[in-house]
Amino acid sequence: MYLLYPWGKATLIVCVAAAVLLLAGAIFFPPAAAASATDPFPDLYAGELPDYLPDEGKVVYYTFDDGPSQNTVAILDTLREKGVKATFFVTAQQTDNVDSASVLRRIVQEGHSIGVHTYTHDYREIYADVESYLEDFQKIRQHITEITGEAPVIFRFPGGSMKNSYAAPGVQQAIREEMTRRGFVYYDWNVVSGDDKSQMVDTDTLVRNILSGAKGKDKVIILCHDDAMRRSTAEAVGPVIDALSEQGYRFERLTEQVKPIRMGEAG
Numbered sequence: 001m002y003l004l005y006p007w008g009k010a011t012l013i014v015c016v017a018a019a020v021l022l023l024a025g026a027i028f029f030p031p032a033a034a035a036s037a038t039d040p041f042p043d044l045y046a047g048e049l050p051d052y053l054p055d056e057g058k059v060v061y062y063t064f065d066d067g068p069s070q071n072t073v074a075i076l077d078t079l080r081e082k083g084v085k086a087t088f089f090v091t092a093q094q095t096d097n098v099d100s101a102s103v104l105r106r107i108v109q110e111g112h113s114i115g116v117h118t119y120t121h122d123y124r125e126i127y128a129d130v131e132s133y134l135e136d137f138q139k140i141r142q143h144i145t146e147i148t149g150e151a152p153v154i155f156r157f158p159g160g161s162m163k164n165s166y167a168a169p170g171v172q173q174a175i176r177e178e179m180t181r182r183g184f185v186y187y188d189w190n191v192v193s194g195d196d197k198s199q200m201v202d203t204d205t206l207v208r209n210i211l212s213g214a215k216g217k218d219k220v221i222i223l224c225h226d227d228a229m230r231r232s233t234a235e236a237v238g239p240v241i242d243a244l245s246e247q248g249y250r251f252e253r254l255t256e257q258v259k260p261i262r263m264g265e266a267g
């Protein structure tokens with residue numbers, strides 16, 4: 001036998017060596033190769049994050065979700081009049097009689113922060129799984145970038161980052177981790193205006209809610225909703241700025257350098 005097939009043994013050794021090398025390669029190099037080959041959102045990365053800046057003094061971050069709406073212009077007018085910068089977590093909703101593209105541009109031009117909220121705001125759809133969330137996020141981020149030239153890094157989860165009744169906790173945790181891995185920074189809030197009811201809440205009540213929520217806090221992130229039926233949210237902006245300024249707060253916009261306030265995380 002060996003005389004008839006003189007290369008048999010050598011071939012066997014070569015084959016075994018090759019198989020060992022292939023196996024070693026598969027063990028040591030697969031994750032990076034697999035991830036880049038299968039990532040359906042290769043452009044959805046925010047890049048290297050700078051370190052958070054240290055918190056200093058009494059500061060308020062006024063945030064508005066869900067716009068643009070019929071009320072955004074009124075909010076922007078008051079912010080301009082008061083010389084205050086705020087943060088808008090926007091959607092792609094089309095609202096009657098609102099040129100949302102020009103509103104989005106004005107937000108950026110006047111020096112406010114623009115962040116991603118959601119394209120559809122359909123909880124069942126976006127929180128179905130990680131890929132559905134990323135798909136929605138990519139759509140709204142592209143929409144904002146095309147209109148304003150800015151690619152947002154900051155965002156706010158619809159319903160907040162935790163305890164969302166539509167998202168399974170495991171799914172939402174996986175989404176949080178994936179978004180963080182991609183370099184995006186999310187913000188919840190620690191003061192609610194109470195403007196999320198099914199009917200409009202009067203202006204005085206909103207102002208009162210915000211002032212009592214801010215009591216005793218040095219760093220305040222106020223949650224408000226910028227949509228068509230909530231005119232009082234816009235009307236409350238002036239009185240809130242006046243009252244909190246008088247208490248020694250300064251108003252700033254959120255950027256990815258501001259250490260987030262998040263549900264379920266201490267201070």
Ligand SMILES: [Zn+2]
Pocket residue numbers: 065066117121158159
């Ligand atoms: Zn929302």
